[in-house]
Amino acid sequence: MSPILIKTIQFFLSLSLLIVLHELGHFIPAKIFKTRVEKFYLFFDVKFSLFKKKIGETVYGIGWLPLGGYVKISGMIDESMDTEAMKEEPKPWEFRSKPAWQRLIIMLGGVTVNFVLAVIIYIGMAYSYGDQYIPMESLRDGVWVTEKEIGDKIGIQTGDKIIAIDGNKIKKFNSVFIELINGNTITIERNGQQIEKEIPVDFISTLLEDEEKVRFLSFRMPFVVNKVTKGSHNEGAGFKESDEFLTINGSEAIYRDQVADILEDNKGKDISITVKREDGTTADFIAKVNDEGKLGIEIGGLTMEDFEERGYFQIKTQKYSFMEAIPAGIDQGVTTLSSYVKQLKKIFNPETGAYKGVGGFAAIGSMFPDTWDWSAFWSTTALISIILAFMNILPIPALDGGHVMFLLYEMVTGRKPSDKFLEYAQMVGFFLLIGLLLFANGNDLYKWLFK
Template sequence: MISILVKSIQLLLSISILIFIHELGHFLIAKIFKVRVEKFFLFFDPWFSIFKKKIGHTIYGIGWLPLGGYIKISGMMKDKKNISSKNEIDKNWKFYSKSAIKRLLIISGGIISNILLSIFIFSCLLFKYGETYLPTKNVKYGIEVDSLGEKIGLKNGDTILFVNDKYVPYFNEIPKEIILGNSITIDRMGKIIKLSLNNNKKKFIFDRKEISFFIKPRVPPIINCIIKNSKAEKYGLKNNDEILSINSEFVSFSDQLKDLLLKYKNNNIIISINRDGNFIQKKIFLDSKGILGIYLKNFMDLDKIFSFQKKNYSFFESIPHGIIKSLDVLKNQIFFFKNVFHIETKAYKQIGSFFSMAKEFPSKWNWDIFWTLTATLSIWLAFLNLFPIPSLDGGYIFFILIEIITKKKINEEIIERSTIFGFIIISLIMIMIIIWDIFKVFIY
């Protein structure tokens, strides 16, 4: 229950930051061009609001429905109550009294601010933490794969040589390149094999309930920690013990250990370990699940075995790398969006609402992950708002670009009706996505 609360608070804070910055982008550019803003709301406020206060010509407030936010710009939509004369319509503080270029910039303000926020966050993270990489050439034992990795044709111990006929210098980039690519070239016990990655194989990547690493560096079976009240604790296993064999069957890697424990479930085993150079044996009875009650070290815990590279960035170096990071995230999102329309990939199953977003946040508060996800969502919000759908920023941008090209203003009534229609369509899509999310949790 506490973990759900922590995830929900992180999501709410992240969304609040994104909405506020998005609307602030519209607001500031409107102010620069002396366009009056009547309302500035974080979250929607149908029927009532949690808080509101009028300062100058603007009512600032917080709504109760956290599905977005809005600003109301004077003259952007017809207000029949206030139109009394032609003079009122032509007031120079109204939206449509400004040139097309100024209106385009005001509408683009939200998208621009979300892009800048993403770049700013990624730049700050790079400046503070730098980046840690595992060079692909240092993955000395090949890879370990889960069931998903096996479905696309990979096996434990494979060495990945190329993805899309291209050498990938850092291991952490390989999963992404596999998702984006069309082929993998591997070395399997000295035999060079080229695996194709068609849509039928990619459906295994998208058709899963949880995002997981389907490949990771293969590692020796070294105990990271012992679960309390487990068999491992009862029989005296300790942190940093290296497991050498089970019933005289040698164990070189963690994936082999998992297979052997399942093989000998409901049986006594003799487990041989290396403890600080000393050879020790323990006799243990395994239960019906073959569980010892240990967590093994992963490759990030084994810096004495794997040589990592750390890149630190100065303040000025972090900015261009922050831009690159945002562009990489955007590229991945465009790829995913493209695959949503390929039914055979089943990428549509990864579409989700706020419920899915919440699951991405950790159950314990972690500022590094929080800001990384916020930066990712920020560039995603900018991308979605570019779509030329009425009621989204992209819809208004589309109408203004037509006006610039044709040099004729589009009838405001057409824009208004299109906006209402667009809002209804987007609302229905959001409801469908929420229903789909609930369906995935309880049925799928």
């Protein structure tokens, strides 16, 4: 199956699940408070529906335009802009006839379901998969800056140990990237001394210039022989599979970054090499560096367990019982929401350049892997659910947060905004959302055409 097709299927499966559950979050309390729901739709039914069926007083259907979904609640000014019905006298079953606290619960139902869903997914993942990671403090000789230009921008060098970001200790290596994006200061240890550096305000913009270089940090990888290339100029030099480099010309050359620099300085020359063999013994021999700075060997072949066994770092596996998975899932949900809020703040600051990374449907679809992986699918779905929850609660008319804002105003002041005002606010919010939609998907198009 095509990788693009796999991504597309995952995208629509995830989106459909999130939309239906979000709308159920409005539908269920509306029914509890005896409010009539006229429509319950997955996707928008502009002009026509792919499917529809009336059950009781509600029409359930699937629209053709996959930009979201909706429930049409009687007596409520929403995206349908059914102003004619609002001119009539309020009916007991209409949204506008219900007490403000009931209307508030109905409007908060969608985002509540989205957040709770994400937490449930995280609980399930913690229980099913546990958590496997490399503790940052276990990296024996610090990090490897694979993209020097980006490292120089933020002030990190190969061999540095990353201690904290914004004063918060970094526990997991795989969390450092998102923390750097969200952070303002970084604390590193270099040559035994701790140094605190400011993260440039436009650091995100630097990363977005070439998204293939976003993961500019790695754990330092030892230079280990996988095999000698057939016909190589060093075929008889003495290399053996699993040889682990120790020195070149008497200088330490354990890691790939060290070896690369030495080979670059010795193009076309013979070099003396000391390696550690698989049986623990050492061997010395002479090899030639060609004019391109290569030895004519393939490197690698080690598993993560091999790295751990040789002492380069530790791999920690955290397993959870069902009861332990509950607080772990809640913590993951809160952490993810907090991280997203930090990112959103940077997007709204033009100096960061983070707005360049705003994406539409293509960007969301690209979050899914191109092979079917349930763990990745559920993790991505939980993240999107958190994003939908937060975006929907923003105080923008036409979003749930806009309705909540006006309801809170009514509850505090005792005065309900007029229907005409709500109509105009809905229209303004609608055009704002269309503008955001065009901007986000325009960014996707620009990246596809020019990057």
